[in-house]
Amino acid sequence: MGYKVAVVGATGNVGREMLGILAERGFPADEVVALASRRSVGTEVSFGDKVIKCRALEDYDFADTDICLMSAGGEVSKAWSPKIGAQGCVVIDNSSAFRTDPDVPLIVPEVNADAIAGFTKKHIIANPNCSTAQLVVALKPLHDAAKITRVVVSTYQSVSGAGKEGMDELYDQTKSVYSLSQMERKKFPKRIAFNLIPQIDVFMEDGFTKEEWKMVVETKKMLDPKIKLTATCVRVPVFIGHSEAVNVEFENPLSADEAREILRAAPGILIDDKREPGGYMTPHESAGEDAVFISRLRDDSTVDNGIAFWCVSDNLRKGAALNAVQIAECLIERGLLAEKKRAA
Template sequence: MSLTVAVVGATGMVGQEVLAILAERLFPADEVHALASRNSLGREVSYGDKTLKCQDLDQYDFSKATIAIFAAGGDVSKEYAPKAGKAGCIVIDNSSAFRLDPDVPLVVPEVNPDAVEGFVKKNIIANPNCSTAQLVVALKPLHDRAKIKRVVVSTYQSVSGAGKDAADELFRQTKGIFVGDDATSENFTKQIAFNVIPHIDVFMDDGSTKEEFKMTAETKKILDPSIKLTATAVRVPVFVGHSEAVNIEFENEISAEEATSILREAPGCLVVDKREDGGYVTPVECVGDFATFISRIREDPTVEHGLNLWVVSDNLRKGAALNAVQIAELLLNRGLLGDKVQMH
């Protein structure tokens, strides 16, 4: 078959991760095109053991690509994703631009794979927010068993979720504090080194932030509109890996033991829960891994049918790049690429 994948935003953290995962998972692309802004024209990026030269996004003919994975932010997606879709290319978009568009499926392959078929309306499929992706992977098998009524989630989100400049700021501030320099903030509203900031994205009229709104709205769209969810999203001084403390209230009875057994068998989940010193996963251990790790599974005695979980995942992978590549694999495996994929 002839299959061409274009990666938009190939020089960014998520774009580079997309290229790495396409190579790692041996995605059967005949050609991979790295696209970026004109400023990065000719810059080289790694794709497995190969090197690709960046092409100018503005001049690229999307009719040459079967799939385009967008990892360049909402403004770029809003401008170029519809153009790519109209050119017959199927877009998998990492930004928030189309997630709540009723004509665009919002897909996590382990959770709602059938939704992918809705791409035909606009030729666009949306990737959820990084914190939503790992959450719904953990919630789905439990919801199928005992029906979730309400979720309370507090996030501990790494700086890489805000991009390379944010990660550089954590490094710079941490180093500066040790040598007595000022910890000036450019990418965050407060000092991030040795601190936590209960503020991700812009504030909304009800006092929540857009990140918290995204988690609520996206979970409803992906999993079940009847689920009530409230979130507090917090940025922490960790380079890679988002963590979540999750409290779940169910309609039906479910024990911690049964939940553990269900999660051990669930796609995309890896349970590490030994109830002893170090018998749980932290962000440091999840980096570079594909799984959503689940620890600290226990019953909540303050509600009738309640559980608490600790959920950790590499936000650059499951929260972004991996999920996008899994969607591409889903399209391929379901034969949804149509005439664009021809047998040699």
């Protein structure tokens, strides 16, 4: 049996990636529909070796659609996801709109696939923040082995995490540097070309940014509410690929060598860890890849039962589009869509 899938936000970075990944993985879809705002109606997008034209979200009837991959931003999702879910279509939402909703499962299939069954309350499943997604893939097998008590993470997040506008701004500002022309700043609070910006999203009352807060609450929801986590999130002049420097403390002893073997056997992870120049992964090399890459594994002698590592992943794929498609695959593999259809 094939399924009918709609991709909302099909003209954006993540929406296009979703279409590409559906085709790459041979998702069992009889029909894939590209949806966007009315101003994008007729815009052509690629789906494998086919080209499909965008239709208007506002005019689309989801009654005969099985899965909606939603990547059109939080406000659009808040307005449309409950309506779509009420029609019996399962929404897999890439925005932050429903991540903290207790009636909406927040899912990374390698981490908490069993929680997916909770989608029936609202017919909505949330995709985590891109920086959280790759982190919990790495933390899950380590937590199972030695029980994590505390995590300190610093992120180095690419401009694609801010959408096409972020990528355009880095490109345009970089050209301005070399052409000695006037530099414009629209998307980011400070210049991003040849610079770092220690702010992603808005500041909260405690001095942390909302991006940092997201990493805390999402990790607790998916992995373990008892884990203590603190994050510093930084935007860097990289087009694609998020990187993270991670320090982990455990309740029980776990060496870096033991962690390396645990991670090597874990789903969704590849180890590239040679103690030599270039013996590690960078965001440039992660672009277009599905895995979460782990490098620079070492013991942290400043705490009892601590390790440190470097974590890199393509934020448009595992951090967004790939994870959403994997959630859809999980629904099918567990027979949850068939059960929903029979109940209807």
